[in-house]
Amino acid sequence: MQDSHTTGAHAHPAPHGGGHGGDHAAHAPVATGTFVLVWVALLVLTLVTVAASTWFPGKVGIGVAMVVTPIKAALILMWFMHLKYEAMVFRTMFLSAIGILALVMGLTFFDYSFL
Amino acid sequence: MRSESGTLGATAVSPAAVAHHEHRDDIGSKTGMWLFLFTELLLFGGLFIVYAVYRHKYGTEFHEAAHELNKVMGVTNTFVLLTSSLTMVLSVGALQRARVAESLRWLGATFGLACCFLVIKFFEWSAKHHHGIWPGGEHLHAMPPGEGMFFNLYFMMTGLHGIHVLIGMGVMGSIAARIRSGHVSASRYAALEFTGLYWHLVDLVWIFLLPLFYLTN
Amino acid sequence: MAESKTGPAWTGNYLQDYGSRRGLMAWLTTTDHKRIGLMYAAAMFTFFAVAVLLGLLIRLELMNPGMQYVTPRVYNSLFTLHGVIMIFLFIVPGIPAIFGNIMLPLQLGADDVSFPKLNLASWYVYIAGAILALMSLFVGGGVPDTGWTFYAPYALRSGSNVSLAVFAAFVLGFSSIMTGMNFITTIHRLRAPGMGFFRMPLFCWGLYATSWIQVIATPVVGITLLLVIMERSLGIGFFDPARGGDPVLYQHLFWIYSHPVVYVMILPAMGVISEILPTFAGRTVFGYKAIALSSMAIAIVGYMVWGHHMFTVGMSDTARRVFSILTFLVAIPTGIKVFNWMATLYKGSIRIEPPLLWAVGFIFLFSIGGLTGLVNGALSTDIHVHDTAFVVGHFHYTMFGGAGVGLFAAMHYWWPKVFGRMYNRKRAIWAWGLFMVGFNLLYFPMLVMGIMGMPRRYADYLPQFHTPHLIATIGSWVMVSGIIVMLWNLIRAIRHGAPAPANPWEGTTLEWQTTSPPPQLNFAVPPSVTTGPYDHTALRAAAAKEAR
Numbered sequence: 069m070q071d072s073h074t075t076g077a078h079a080h081p082a083p084h085g086g087g088h089g090g091d092h093a094a095h096a097p098v099a100t101g102t103f104v105l106v107w108v109a110l111l112v113l114t115l116v117t118v119a120a121s122t123w124f125p126g127k128v129g130i131g132v133a134m135v136v137t138p139i140k141a142a143l144i145l146m147w148f149m150h151l152k153y154e155a156m157v158f159r160t161m162f163l164s165a166i167g168i169l170a171l172v173m174g175l176t177f178f179d180y181s182f183l
Numbered sequence: 184m185r186s187e188s189g190t191l192g193a194t195a196v197s198p199a200a201v202a203h204h205e206h207r208d209d210i211g212s213k214t215g216m217w218l219f220l221f222t223e224l225l226l227f228g229g230l231f232i233v234y235a236v237y238r239h240k241y242g243t244e245f246h247e248a249a250h251e252l253n254k255v256m257g258v259t260n261t262f263v264l265l266t267s268s269l270t271m272v273l274s275v276g277a278l279q280r281a282r283v284a285e286s287l288r289w290l291g292a293t294f295g296l297a298c299c300f301l302v303i304k305f306f307e308w309s310a311k312h313h314h315g316i317w318p319g320g321e322h323l324h325a326m327p328p329g330e331g332m333f334f335n336l337y338f339m340m341t342g343l344h345g346i347h348v349l350i351g352m353g354v355m356g357s358i359a360a361r362i363r364s365g366h367v368s369a370s371r372y373a374a375l376e377f378t379g380l381y382w383h384l385v386d387l388v389w390i391f392l393l394p395l396f397y398l399t400n
Numbered sequence: 401m402a403e404s405k406t407g408p409a410w411t412g413n414y415l416q417d418y419g420s421r422r423g424l425m426a427w428l429t430t431t432d433h434k435r436i437g438l439m440y441a442a443a444m445f446t447f448f449a450v451a452v453l454l455g456l457l458i459r460l461e462l463m464n465p466g467m468q469y470v471t472p473r474v475y476n477s478l479f480t481l482h483g484v485i486m487i488f489l490f491i492v493p494g495i496p497a498i499f500g501n502i503m504l505p506l507q508l509g510a511d512d513v514s515f516p517k518l519n520l521a522s523w524y525v526y527i528a529g530a531i532l533a534l535m536s537l538f539v540g541g542g543v544p545d546t547g548w549t550f551y552a553p554y555a556l557r558s559g560s561n562v563s564l565a566v567f568a569a570f571v572l573g574f575s576s577i578m579t580g581m582n583f584i585t586t587i588h589r590l591r592a593p594g595m596g597f598f599r600m601p602l603f604c605w606g607l608y609a610t611s612w613i614q615v616i617a618t619p620v621v622g623i624t625l626l627l628v629i630m631e632r633s634l635g636i637g638f639f640d641p642a643r644g645g646d647p648v649l650y651q652h653l654f655w656i657y658s659h660p661v662v663y664v665m666i667l668p669a670m671g672v673i674s675e676i677l678p679t680f681a682g683r684t685v686f687g688y689k690a691i692a693l694s695s696m697a698i699a700i701v702g703y704m705v706w707g708h709h710m711f712t713v714g715m716s717d718t719a720r721r722v723f724s725i726l727t728f729l730v731a732i733p734t735g736i737k738v739f740n741w742m743a744t745l746y747k748g749s750i751r752i753e754p755p756l757l758w759a760v761g762f763i764f765l766f767s768i769g770g771l772t773g774l775v776n777g778a779l780s781t782d783i784h785v786h787d788t789a790f791v792v793g794h795f796h797y798t799m800f801g802g803a804g805v806g807l808f809a810a811m812h813y814w815w816p817k818v819f820g821r822m823y824n825r826k827r828a829i830w831a832w833g834l835f836m837v838g839f840n841l842l843y844f845p846m847l848v849m850g851i852m853g854m855p856r857r858y859a860d861y862l863p864q865f866h867t868p869h870l871i872a873t874i875g876s877w878v879m880v881s882g883i884i885v886m887l888w889n890l891i892r893a894i895r896h897g898a899p900a901p902a903n904p905w906e907g908t909t910l911e912w913q914t915t916s917p918p919p920q921l922n923f924a925v926p927p928s929v930t931t932g933p934y935d936h937t938a939l940r941a942a943a944a945k946e947a948r
Contacts, residue, residue: 097275097276097279097280098272098276100273100276103269103272103273103276104269106269107265107266107268107269110265110268111262111265114258114261114262114265114393117393117394117398118254118258118398121394121398121399121400122254125400129398130394130398130399133394133398134394137390137391137393137394140390141387141390141391144268144383144386144387144390145383145387147272148268148269148271148272148379148383148386149379149380149383149384150376150380154213155210157214157588158213158214158217161214161217161218161221162217162221164612165221165224165225165616166224168225168616168700168703169224169225169228169231171703171704172228172232172620172656172703172704173228173231173232173235175704175706175707175719175722175723176232176235176236176652176656177235177239178707178716178718178719178722178723179648179652179707179715179716179718179719180236180239180240180716181239181716181718182716182717182718182719183716208514208589210589211514211585211588211589211590212514214514214584214585214588214589215514215515215518215581215582215585218580218581218584218585218615219581221615221616222577222581222615222616222618222619223619224619225616225617225618225619225620226619226620226622226623227623228619228620229619229620229621229622229623229624229653229656230623232620232652232653232656233627233638233649233653236646236649237638237646240646241644318630318634318635318636319634319635319636324635327644328637328643328644328645329644331637331643331644332637332638332643332644332645335636335637335638336638338636339627339630339636343623
């Protein structure tokens with residue numbers, strides 16, 4: 069079996085017929101500095117949300133949280149969870165899953181917003 | 184690849200030989216892992232829908248009730264989890280570069296931070312419990328419906344999240360053992376990478392819980 | 401790979417034991433997708449038999465007005481159990497667990513699914529869930545009496561053993577998720593060389609759409625069911641009006657899963673039909689891409705229509721209108737499929753064989769189910785027929801006439817491949833005829849008396865409904881005798897049937913290229929693909945060559 073080599077982490081036996089990307093080589097490890105930067109950004113963004121909710125409680129605080137929190141989530145997804153470095157199909161799948169959740173939540177509010 | 188062996192394969196396959204041939208499809212495994220993460224997202228997603236509906240219905244009560252939560256502890260725990268996510272990716276990075284000891288150290292740090300998170304959570308919960316605020320508790324029962332809803336949601340969502348932290352810690356322990364024994368290594372680090380993915384998901388959920396509960400006042 | 405293939409020649413098939421284990425242990429520890437599929441089949445048909453029996457009891461009680469055989473409380477338990485078993489143990493795992501497992505790798509030209517061990521685990525989780533469901537009958541407060549939907553607030557108050565039954569459904573959800581994850585990954589990773597997504601057989605497309613629903617929708621009901629347990633044990637009040645909760649929210653969450661899941665039941669069946677029709681029409685399928693993509697479209701639109709189960713519960717008018725309009729959208733991709741199937745048969749060289757008859761039966765019954773669905777989907781008419789026998793008739797036409805008959809069609813189509821034996825075709829046609837007559841006798845009167853006002857889930861009724869109820873009960877006996885003949889005929893064939901050739905139906909997809917039954921690793925020569933899945937010209941050319 070040619071796949072039992074030990075040189076790379078990307079071994080795959082798949083007789084892969086699909087056209088979608090996926091047979092890329094394993095990406096080189098991401099530089100540690102990048103991760104540290106992302107981490108700093110996450111901490112700063114957290115502080116921003118906390119500050120906003122403390123000094124501007126109510127609409128502004130909530131608005132900031134609603135903008136900043138998805139950004140934090142995106143940072144984690146793209147860098148810590150490597151989606152930025154994965155094949156397109158992973159991002160597509162993720163967006164579909166989240167899209168369905170958003171869709172379902174939105175449709176639920178056709179009931180609760182108009183009661 | 185398989186097509187090259189076509190002529191040889193024309194004779195029937197020996198099952199004894201089959202046992203030796205190793206199927207390894209890291210991208211396939213990763214696909215499976217992400218699908219699993221989607222199920223986790225949707226599991227929490229159901230609770231987020233419940234939250235959204237009752238926040239819509241009981242806006243003022245939610246704001247009132249949120250005052251009772253300890254913001255400092257919530258934010259501290261956010262920092263703890265975010266940092267644990269960093270140590271997690273550093274552990275994976277170290278293993279990819281074949282620095283086993285370093286990888287184990289970062290993994291240990293992640294485990295420690297997870298413990299730290301749970302300890303803080305424990306103090307938070309026991310303070311609430313002390314005041315009779317827990318699901319089925321008498322104080323919570325006596326609250327106006329909207330505030331009771333807030334706390335029940337708080338306990339369900341942070342509780343489910345806490346269970347995920349515990350599971351994550353268990354997985355980290357077993358992965359550490361497999362790194363030590365060499366089963367997870369620079370050439371096959373997928374198991375550690377997937378543990379990381381799971382751990383980041385736990386972090387991701389918490390990122391949303393913070394503004395929903397601690398920053399609502 | 402080349403090395404590993406030169407072991408001692410082994411000419412057995414997957415039904416014979418290989419490796420160190422023998423007999424039952426070899427089956428219980430197998431990771432062979434074909435064996436796992438058969439294990440699912442064995443378990444599911446056991447439960448199916450039980451649920452059919454419960455259904456017969458319901459019909460027997462309803463044969464005459466007044467209470468004859470059971471108390472109303474027992475009657476409630478009967479229809480709850482019938483529903484829970486049929487839905488969660490039979491028709492949701494259904495075609496994917498049996499024929500998805502067996503045929504997906506074969507049709508893709510792969511050795512197995514991507515995660516064989518997970519596949520076996522899913523069977524054990526399924527069994528665990530089934531055991532929990534059975535336990536709920538005998539321990540605690542007794543047989544659940546809430547209906548299979550476990551609606552709040554009654555499910556929160558019922559003294560019967562709802563918590564355990566709900567937990568069983570939760571566990572069964574895991575099994576479903578595992579299967580879904582496995583299939584998606586398999587389809588993405590293990591297609592034969594040359595098989596792009598648009599060269600996959602349509603059954604695989606059906607499974608692909610199904611698997612996405614399983615993965616994305618099941619967790620929502622998982623958490624919902626957990627919340628019901630929490631509510632019953634801790635009183636968290638999410639769905640309890642007395643605590644400020646909203647029972648309608650339970651229905652929302654429940655149907656967010658349970659509506660998409662009806663497409664988990666039907667999409668694989670549609671896939672089966674899309675396999676059978678081109679084979680027996682001897683030509684390629686009409687509108688391949690339209691059928692393939694309509695599966696995905698149904699899966700997506702299926703997420704947006706759950707509200708049509710709740711038109712009468714007091715949703716906002718806006719929501720009712722939106723859900724009603726969206727519901728009609730489902731008819732578009734469904735119609736695309738039905739018209740493409742018709743066009744596939746048109747001017748084909750049709751051979752009347754049992755699989756084709758079951759497939760045509762599917763189209764007939766499912767069309768009735770679909771069209772009566774429009775009556776339920778339209779706001780005003782739904783209010784008239786809501787909670788009546790009409791709804792019961794409608795969903796039996798879709799679920800049983802659709803998903804169930806699709807499964808029977810699949811059994812008749814792939815039986816010779818799976819067991820290497822051909823059943824008695826004449827007897828199979830008789831069974832089909834009995835089933836079709838009985839089915840319509842059983843369910844059509846329900847549509848009629850539903851419109852006349854016969855409510856569902858009632859143990860007794862007014863004398864004016866006697867005739868349709870009597871016809872329905874007689875129909876149930878005819879239909880069940882059809883099922884018995886069918887199963888007997890198929891099971892008998894496993895031992896006594898004539899040996900089946902590799903390709904008895906002249907099918908064009910990859911599973912017909914290997915022996916019947918297939919070897920352990922499916923293909924002696926790993927196949928590759930150069931054309932679409934239903935290219936009969938190549939098959940005919942090969943046959944002509946052989947004849948010369």
